Amino acid sequence: MKLMIRKDQLNDAIQQVSKASSARPAIPILGGIKFDVDHQGVTLTASDTDISIQSFIPVENGEFVVARIDKPGSVVLPAKFFVEIVKKLPSDELEIEVKDNHQTMIRSGSTDIQMIGLDPEEFPVLPTIEEKDTISVPGDLLKMMIRQTVFATSTSEQTPILTGTLWNLVEGQLKFVATDRHRLASRTANVETEADYRFSNVVIAGKTLNELSRLIPDDNSHVNIFVADNQVLFKIGHVLFYSRILDGTYPDTSKIIPQQFKTELVLNTKKLTDSIDRAYLMSREEKTNIVRLMTQEDGTIEVSSSSAELGRVTEQLEVKEMNGEPLRIAFNSKYVLDALKVIDSEFLFIGFNGAMSPIIFKPTDHSHSLHLILPYRTTG
Amino acid sequence: MKLMIRKDQLNDAIQQVSKASSARPAIPILGGIKFDVDHQGVTLTASDTDISIQSFIPVENGEFVVARIDKPGSVVLPAKFFVEIVKKLPSDELEIEVKDNHQTMIRSGSTDIQMIGLDPEEFPVLPTIEEKDTISVPGDLLKMMIRQTVFATSTSEQTPILTGTLWNLVEGQLKFVATDRHRLASRTANVETEADYRFSNVVIAGKTLNELSRLIPDDNSHVNIFVADNQVLFKIGHVLFYSRILDGTYPDTSKIIPQQFKTELVLNTKKLTDSIDRAYLMSREEKTNIVRLMTQEDGTIEVSSSSAELGRVTEQLEVKEMNGEPLRIAFNSKYVLDALKVIDSEFLFIGFNGAMSPIIFKPTDHSHSLHLILPYRTTG
Structure with a gap:
């Protein structure tokens, strides 16, 4: 040579x-x-x-x-x-x-x-993947879909399947789901493919998806994806990226997502993010990251947190819409911030079913994203 | 309040x-x-x-x-x-x-x-420092003097005095010296002060000087320095920075600096830096960072390093001037790179007294900086 x-x-x-x-x-x-x-x-x-x-x-x-x-x-x-x-x-x-x-x-x-x-x-021989059925996704969209879900994958090797993101393709709709049992993030998108091409239970490690993301250039080029039995191939221009599919069956998460809510809020995404971020700074001192949200009689909400050593942060927030029962709820502010930071919509919807039930966050601009976070079960 | x-x-x-x-x-x-x-x-x-x-x-x-x-x-x-x-x-x-x-x-x-x-x-009471004698140094110059010496301070707490930089003031000339016993860096500058004001054995922790550096703004403002028995005060506009002076007597390093050389080279600083940097990459694999320098009969020098697992890098370098005896010497390339990176002169002088004696690096544009590095005593 x-x-x-x-x-x-x-x-x-x-x-x-x-x-x-x-x-x-x-x-x-x-x-x-x-x-x-x-x-x-x-x-x-x-x-x-x-x-x-x-x-x-x-x-x-x-x-x-x-x-x-x-x-x-x-x-x-x-x-x-x-x-x-x-x-x-x-x-x-x-x-x-x-x-x-x-x-x-x-x-x-x-x-x-x-x-x-x-x-x-x-040197290891690369897997042979038959390039028959394919889906084609704009690089920008694929990066966005990864960013909007991968943070919710588990970092614990105790349940290896949850360290990955679940991919399903049905009727031209690609869906990503990630959960670490405390929260869940999902994202869907319509992609170019043959109408009858479908797959399910394709689980790709979060770490791998982050690497893939870095390889996708910031232009309008498409990524072609080929799924085989235990491997996925991504074609990005002159670059081929092969990833193993994680072994095991991803849990069915469809049943835990509530469709109706006892309390519903619509808020400005940035204002809520900034408020929770300030409360998070105080809650972080207590390691638990507990922040409380409470509806007020004057139609606003109060976001607060406290630390025995530092004191207390209280935030008053206007809402665009509020329906249903009054509410007091506590949650891990780090999880909520992770979700809020990837919601690409000026306003967002939050749905509650009391202090003990999952909280749902959705953008109001489109219906492609959903975030679920379990509340803290605190007393008082 | x-x-x-x-x-x-x-x-x-x-x-x-x-x-x-x-x-x-x-x-x-x-x-x-x-x-x-x-x-x-x-x-x-x-x-x-x-x-x-x-x-x-x-x-x-x-x-x-x-x-x-x-x-x-x-x-x-x-x-x-x-x-x-x-x-x-x-x-x-x-x-x-x-x-x-x-x-x-x-x-x-x-x-x-x-x-x-x-x-x-x-809250701790700040030291009282009589603002009598002072030296005034342009902020840019002080930052440069710190950067050109602080890397040579020791990181070992075994000899605490060597974790600091020694400051002396004699006849309006401020001198910084730092050494970790393997290498030494010194920098002098003429500063504004009373002609008869002098001090010696003022040793300030390297860590502290790095913090001080970050506080000095990138403009032409001056820093005023006041030295007391065990404290130094730096006045930087509205900011006062107090530092403890390290306890102990700094070793006398003046005698270890040779004044005459058996082999002398003048080289382009950037080209030498790049060559040693490439050789360093290979030498790093062996942990020792050993790089060899050898004068050649054709008037060039060869810089080389090798690793049992990776192979060998050989660099041929032109010199501007070469005088004296032929030479083969080995050194810690990391130490040499640290010194080369702060030499602010297009060409530099290197003086040797055989393979076992300290190597001296000096800029050719001015006589304010000097770097000494002990060679490796290798066989062959």
């Missing part, structure tokens, strides 16, 4: 795939980036056991030559060092040459690097 | 002083900010036992009214919560009122905060 390649393009591709290389690999090969060079271009691959990322650098990029291939071949180079050295090389291009025993020479300006490469035959 | 005050001005002053309040105070009062209110303005003070910071907010700021004092008085409020809540208050101004038992009411918009204040009588 021997080639000349532009530093910037190689660096971009390395940054994309390196997220899938293990920082502390169980075996050295998993801490590497695989290079596959042919006359079309250079394919970089990195893989831990959960995710694999592949990026292709074509030899020509429309107007200019990106790489000149002298000899096709493959090698695996240790990712951590390689990722850092490439961006610091003195010249705009570099030469990579693999000699006997995977020994690799990298030359750039007056810098000579000799790297101990690893055998590409030992 | 009762006043109205603009949020922005209060917030700026709180941000300045809060660096001196303890995050985990031994006694609660040290985690507080003291308010002293009179008809001239509001004085805020925070103090751990090592540093104290005081900031004064005058009632009028040239064109506009900053505070309206209804009733002078004092109180101590818990810093951590107060620092965060003030910037999040809904209105541009806030009312602070202290009632019985130091209970403090803060009102802003429709937010009501009741804080448990502490007794201002229990």
Whole structure:
């Protein structure tokens, strides 16, 4: 294997795939980036056991030559060092040459690097996914859907299935659900796909979705998604992102979402967020993050929290609409803030069924998002 | 105590002083900010036992009214919560009122905060420093002098005196020296003071100097420095910064600095930095950070490092001047990079006295900085 390649393009591709290389690999090969060079271009691959990322650098990029291939071949180079050295090389291009025993020479300006490469035959083989049925989602929308749900996944490995987000596709509607048993976030969107294509119980780790999100560029490009038995493939331009599907059956959450409410509020999202944020600062001192919400006789609501050591915060808030019974309720303000921060609507609806029942938060601008939070069962 | 005050001005002053309040105070009062209110303005003070910071907010700021004092008085409020809540208050101004038992009411918009204040009588008394002799240093220069030396202070508490930077003043020349026994950094500057004013063995903790640096604004204002027996006072506009002087006698480092060299090099600072930085990336894998420098017969130098697992980096570097004996030397590349990054000169001089003797780095543009680094005593 021997080639000349532009530093910037190689660096971009390395940054994309390196997220899938293990920082502390169980075996050295998993801490590497695989290079596959042919006359079309250079394919970089990195893989831990959960995710694999592949990026292709074509030899020509429309107007200019990106790489000149002298000899096709493959090698695996240790990712951590390689990722850092490439961006610091003195010249705009570099030469990579693999000699006997995977020994690799990298030359750039007056810098000579000799790297101990690893055998590409030992590198994990990527899953084969039949590219039959697909769904196509605008990158921006997919990032938004991830951001609006992933925070509600569980961080506890006790119930591994809850560390993921549940994906379902029915009648062209893609739905994400995440819950850690204390709160739930869901988001739906209509996506481009064959009318009869459907899947259910596809659960993808929250950590993986955050990595995926970072790979999606801020333009209008679409992401193509292919779902297989235990793997999902995301195609983002020249980048392929493979993720394992979590084992197990996701719990049925549809029954816990109330459809009717004893008390209903419509409020300004930003004003409520700011109020709860101030109350949160005080509640945080008590570790419990308990904030109380109380309807007032004058048609406003009071948000409050207190700490034995610090004192008390009391907020008076106007509401746009209030219907139903008077209410006193307590909740974990951190959970409520997490939900409020991703509600993309000037006003929001909150529905209650008394102090002991789940609270529902929904935007008023659209019906694609829903957040459920269990209240604290406090006395008094 | 009762006043109205603009949020922005209060917030700026709180941000300045809060660096001196303890995050985990031994006694609660040290985690507080003291308010002293009179008809001239509001004085805020925070103090751990090592540093104290005081900031004064005058009632009028040239064109506009900053505070309206209804009733002078004092109180101590818990810093951590107060620092965060003030910037999040809904209105541009806030009312602070202290009632019985130091209970403090803060009102802003429709937010009501009741804080448990502490007794201002229990707050530490600031040192009294006679403002007789002073030195005046441009803020930018002082920040530069700190940055060019503080990295060489020791982080080990085994020899506490070396965790500080030594300050001497002789004949209008202020000199900073820092060393951790492996390397030394020194910086001098001519400052405004009385011709016969001098001091020696003033040692200020590196951590404290970093805090001081952050308080110095990026304008052309001067910092006035007053040195007392065991305290130094820095006056930065409306801000007073008090620091303890470390106990003990700083070692005499003047004798370890060679005046003559067997090998002398003059090189481009940036090119050398970049080369050593690349070699450092490889050397870091071996934990020792060992990089080798070798003069070549063709008048260039070679910088190299190697790792048993990764391979080898070799850099060829042109020099502007080379005099004296051929040389092979090994050093801790992290220490050399720390020094190179603060050398503010396009070219630098490096002086050697063989592979076992201290290496001296100096800018060629001026004679105010000097860095010494001990080599590694390696075989071969």
